[in-house]
Amino acid sequence: MNRTDRLYALVEELRAVSPRPRSARWLADHFEVSVRTVERDISALQQSGTPVYAEPGRAGGYCLDRSHTLPPVNFTAAEAVAMALALHRLDGTPFHGPASTALRKLVVAMPPGDAAAARALAGRIHLVGGAPATTVPRVIADALQVQRVLRIRYEDKGGAPTVREIEPLAFIGTPSHWYLAAYCRMRRSMRAFRTDRIASVTVTAEVPPPRVVEPDAFDIPDHIVHSLTLG
Structure with a gap:
C-alpha cells in the first residue's frame, strides 16, 4: 500500500470506530508498518487539517472528530x-x-x-506552465473516461484536414491550449492533438489496447511539467 492510500485508509479506519480510539501499535500492526510510520502519517493528516487528535491514557490512542468531517460524498x-x-x-x-x-x-x-x-x-492530466486558458468540447473532455477509439477530423496549422483513428491516453494543458495525447493509428506513433483543431469526433465501439504515455514523449522539459494530483 502506498502512502497516499494508507493515509486514506487511516482516516477511514478512525472514522469507522469513532469516537473510540485506535492505538498507534494497533494501527501499525493493521497496516503492517512501524509505529513511527503511523505517527508520521497522523502528523501529516493533522497538518493537512484532518481532525485527528490523541486521547491519553492506557486505553487511549488516536481519534477522529466525526463532527468536523464530511460524510461520504458521491463525487465522480x-x-x-x-x-x-x-x-x-x-x-x-x-x-x-x-x-x-x-x-x-x-x-x-x-x-x-x-x-x-x-x-x-x-495521473493522466499534465499541466505545462500556468493553468490552461482554452475550453475543451465535452465529447473530447470525456475521451479518457469513455475508453474507446475515436475517429477525428483534425486540421493542421495550415487548415489541411485529415481523418484519423486515435487511442486517447492523456491531456496536456498549457497556458494557451489543451492537447489530447493519443496513439495515432495513421502515424503509428504518439501524437499530441491540439483540441481546438479537432473539427469533429466520432466515438467508436472499439476498446483500445492498454498503452502508457509519458510527457517526455513530446519533448517537454521535465521541470515545467506538473502532473495533477489529488492530495
Missing part, C-alpha cells in the same frame, strides 16, 4: 479532477494551502473505489 472521478484543476489555478496565491487541504478532505470523504478512480484519472 471526473468531478473530483475538475475540482483539482480549478484549485490548481490558486497556485501562487495566499489560498493555495487551504485549497490543497480542502481537496484532500474531499478525496478522503469519497468511497474508496471512486477515490482510486479519481487518482488514476488525475
Whole structure:
C-alpha cells in the first residue's frame, strides 16, 4: 500500500470506530508498518487539517472528530479532477494551502473505489506552465473516461484536414491550449492533438489496447511539467 492510500485508509479506519480510539501499535500492526510510520502519517493528516487528535491514557490512542468531517460524498472521478484543476489555478496565491487541504478532505470523504478512480484519472492530466486558458468540447473532455477509439477530423496549422483513428491516453494543458495525447493509428506513433483543431469526433465501439504515455514523449522539459494530483 502506498502512502497516499494508507493515509486514506487511516482516516477511514478512525472514522469507522469513532469516537473510540485506535492505538498507534494497533494501527501499525493493521497496516503492517512501524509505529513511527503511523505517527508520521497522523502528523501529516493533522497538518493537512484532518481532525485527528490523541486521547491519553492506557486505553487511549488516536481519534477522529466525526463532527468536523464530511460524510461520504458521491463525487465522480471526473468531478473530483475538475475540482483539482480549478484549485490548481490558486497556485501562487495566499489560498493555495487551504485549497490543497480542502481537496484532500474531499478525496478522503469519497468511497474508496471512486477515490482510486479519481487518482488514476488525475495521473493522466499534465499541466505545462500556468493553468490552461482554452475550453475543451465535452465529447473530447470525456475521451479518457469513455475508453474507446475515436475517429477525428483534425486540421493542421495550415487548415489541411485529415481523418484519423486515435487511442486517447492523456491531456496536456498549457497556458494557451489543451492537447489530447493519443496513439495515432495513421502515424503509428504518439501524437499530441491540439483540441481546438479537432473539427469533429466520432466515438467508436472499439476498446483500445492498454498503452502508457509519458510527457517526455513530446519533448517537454521535465521541470515545467506538473502532473495533477489529488492530495
